[in-house]
Amino acid sequence: MGIPVSYYLILSAIMFVIGILGVLLRRNALVTFMSLEMMFNAANLIFVTFAAYYRVLTGQIFVFFVMTVAAAEVAVGLALMVAIFRTKHSIDLDQMSSLKG
Amino acid sequence: MLTEMAIFIFLALVVVASALAMLLSRNAIYAALFLAMNFVTVALLYLILGAPFIALVQVTVYAGSIMVLFLFVIMMLGAERLPGSEPLRGQRTLAILLGCILLAEMGLMFALRSGLLQIQMPPLAFSEPADLGELLFTRYQLLFLVTSVILLAATVGAILLTRGDKVSLRDLLQRKE
Numbered sequence: 010m011g012i013p014v015s016y017y018l019i020l021s022a023i024m025f026v027i028g029i030l031g032v033l034l035r036r037n038a039l040v041t042f043m044s045l046e047m048m049f050n051a052a053n054l055i056f057v058t059f060a061a062y063y064r065v066l067t068g069q070i071f072v073f074f075v076m077t078v079a080a081a082e083v084a085v086g087l088a089l090m091v092a093i094f095r096t097k098h099s100i101d102l103d104q105m106s107s108l109k110g
Numbered sequence: 111m112l113t114e115m116a117i118f119i120f121l122a123l124v125v126v127a128s129a130l131a132m133l134l135s136r137n138a139i140y141a142a143l144f145l146a147m148n149f150v151t152v153a154l155l156y157l158i159l160g161a162p163f164i165a166l167v168q169v170t171v172y173a174g175s176i177m178v179l180f181l182f183v184i185m186m187l188g189a190e191r192l193p194g195s196e197p198l199r200g201q202r203t204l205a206i207l208l209g210c211i212l213l214a215e216m217g218l219m220f221a222l223r224s225g226l227l228q229i230q231m232p233p234l235a236f237s238e239p240a241d242l243g244e245l246l247f248t249r250y251q252l253l254f255l256v257t258s259v260i261l262l263a264a265t266v267g268a269i270l271l272t273r274g275d276k277v278s279l280r281d282l283l284q285r286k287e
Binding site for chain 1: 111114115118122125126129130132133138141142145148149152155156158159160161163164167168171172175176179180183184186187237241242245246250253257260261263264265267268269271272
């Protein structure tokens, strides 16, 4: 491969940081979920990069599993969103403070 | 080498720009669409890295089903409505710009097909979908089975969580009997 691995690492780090910023900054729970997906993607990019670098297929297999688990997580998470929206009529993360002591 | 680097830098810029746009856009629908763009661009990066199966799974699972799920929930909740009649500012110029980009991409593809530009492709024998499937069904068979259980649990959980309040599980079981 012609492109150095470090470029992919930098790109993945940037994506991961943007995802963390989304989780920390945005109050909309849906956008927080999207930022989580972006962090999954950043990790997947690293997996595929090193799979191509070392010529080992295991990295791609694990990306496959990460995608499956992410799909399950999104399904359950969005169902939780819908359930929360039914009781609170809002998906603002700051208003989900019922468990605060 | 140079064209490869140029393509990588272009894709990386699109990835970062769409991620930032997702982070900064006020409307959740726009955020979801920018995220879909991000996913498709990352799929292109996977193709460059010689992982065609993962790239296609990325497009179908992430950019397809997960984004549909997101958009569905956004529209069902109606939490962030799109402005009714107000058009996007600068939509026309943006559309023209994106159309030009698409044209350039297609031209590039034709140039590549006709052999004008040489890009160093990864060897075909590495990470073909058949190899991946073979590994998945032999060495990682247990993980594959666990994945199916996870998906089943997620399905049951999602159905149970979004079910209406009036019907409880006991009612359902009693009705069966």
